[in-house]
Amino acid sequence: MVIIMQPDATEENIADVVKTIEGVGLEAKIMEGAQQKIVGVIGDKAKMASVAIGAMAGVESSVAISKSYKLASREFHPQSSIIDIDGVKIGGAEPVIMAGPCAVESREQILETAEFVKKSGAQFLRGGAYKPRTSPYSFQGLEVEGLKYLAEARERTGLKIITEVTTVEGIAPVAEYADVMQIGARNMQNFGLLKEVGRCGKPVMLKRGLSATIDEWLNAAEYIMNAGTTDVILCERGIRTYEVYTRNTLDLSAVAAVKHLSHLPIIVDPSHGTGRWRMIKPMALAAIAAGADGLMMEVHPNPAKAMSDGSQSLTEEHYFDLMESVRKLSKFMREENLNPIVH
Ligand code: PEP
Ligand code: MN
Numbered sequence: 001m002v003i004i005m006q007p008d009a010t011e012e013n014i015a016d017v018v019k020t021i022e023g024v025g026l027e028a029k030i031m032e033g034a035q036q037k038i039v040g041v042i043g044d045k046a047k048m049a050s051v052a053i054g055a056m057a058g059v060e061s062s063v064a065i066s067k068s069y070k071l072a073s074r075e076f077h078p079q080s081s082i083i084d085i086d087g088v089k090i091g092g093a094e095p096v097i098m099a100g101p102c103a104v105e106s107r108e109q110i111l112e113t114a115e116f117v118k119k120s121g122a123q124f125l126r127g128g129a130y131k132p133r134t135s136p137y138s139f140q141g142l143e144v145e146g147l148k149y150l151a152e153a154r155e156r157t158g159l160k161i162i163t164e165v166t167t168v169e170g171i172a173p174v175a176e177y178a179d180v181m182q183i184g185a186r187n188m189q190n191f192g193l194l195k196e197v198g199r200c201g202k203p204v205m206l207k208r209g210l211s212a213t214i215d216e217w218l219n220a221a222e223y224i225m226n227a228g229t230t231d232v233i234l235c236e237r238g239i240r241t242y243e244v245y246t247r248n249t250l251d252l253s254a255v256a257a258v259k260h261l262s263h264l265p266i267i268v269d270p271s272h273g274t275g276r277w278r279m280i281k282p283m284a285l286a287a288i289a290a291g292a293d294g295l296m297m298e299v300h301p302n303p304a305k306a307m308s309d310g311s312q313s314l315t316e317e318h319y320f321d322l323m324e325s326v327r328k329l330s331k332f333m334r335e336e337n338l339n340p341i342v343h
Helices: 011-023 045-050 107-119 144-157 171-177 191-197 214-227 253-261 270-274 277-290 316-335
Strands: 002-005 027-032 037-042 059-063 083-085 088-090 096-100 124-126 160-164 180-183 204-207 232-236 266-268 294-298
Touching: 002 011, 011 027, 011 037, 088 096, 096 107, 096 316, 107 124, 107 144, 107 316, 124 144, 124 294, 144 160, 144 171, 160 171, 171 180, 171 191, 180 191, 191 214, 204 214, 214 232, 214 253, 232 253, 253 266, 253 277, 266 277, 270 277, 270 294, 277 294, 277 316, 294 316
Parallel strands: 096 124, 096 294, 124 160, 160 180, 180 204, 204 232, 232 266, 266 294
Antiparallel strands: 002 037, 002 059, 027 037, 083 088
């Protein structure tokens, strides 16, 4: 349930509403609406039956949230959320770019990649230190050693670090080095992991599961938010369909759906979404045109020698070309006031 306060409601009115909600054992969250404050009620709404909240001073109306996910829904939080990561705003006017290799392979590889990622104007360096691989015989990642190289790359370039956490035991070490914790597609419904990562105090980027519906994905985000963090970023990375030419089918319609259903920012990953480096640029541009808040892309100094996902990794040259086009497109969209989001 959300309680919409009158535009002239006083701080005291709001405090009374919060006290009443807490008095029946529920949690209240105050949010700034466009013109007025909104108080979100979290927990079993049956407990609200005993209070006449609509009759309280300063209350305009109350609305039940129809979705099974609440905190992640736009009904609960009508304004789009902007997640501020030490000055880098995800969900703001400019798309946020996250780029780097699939996996951290060596100190030299990640430092070299970080240099050209920084030069391109990106804000985040990506790179897996814990890799969820289909085969147990494939390279599994450098683990803590890889995290240390990522931290060194951050020190040298100022780029923020996003890296995947695959287990509950991995949360503490990853949280020590990462600016954003990434939950991969394979773990989207690992509810134990979602609850723990929601408690670690760091922003989380949740990738869409391989066969997850949008509703399941937003419910997964709800697990993280319900555990404590409000800073959740969604990432569309393609889903399984009958098509085998591409590794996955990049569902760009998910951007429009998520923007309608949720206030959370959404990033698109055209690398895992297609599995083919030639398709990254057209899909990246289409994602920006569709209203995505940013891109996550795999780049490698020498994709032919990459230990994982070389076929979907861009060379420095191709990546720079892509970034130039992304910059031009987003500048054009801003200058022309071209907002693809329809509320
Ligand atoms: C990744 O981004 O490193 C990754 C493994 O992607 P996904 O979880 O989308 O497969
Ligand atoms: Mn990869």
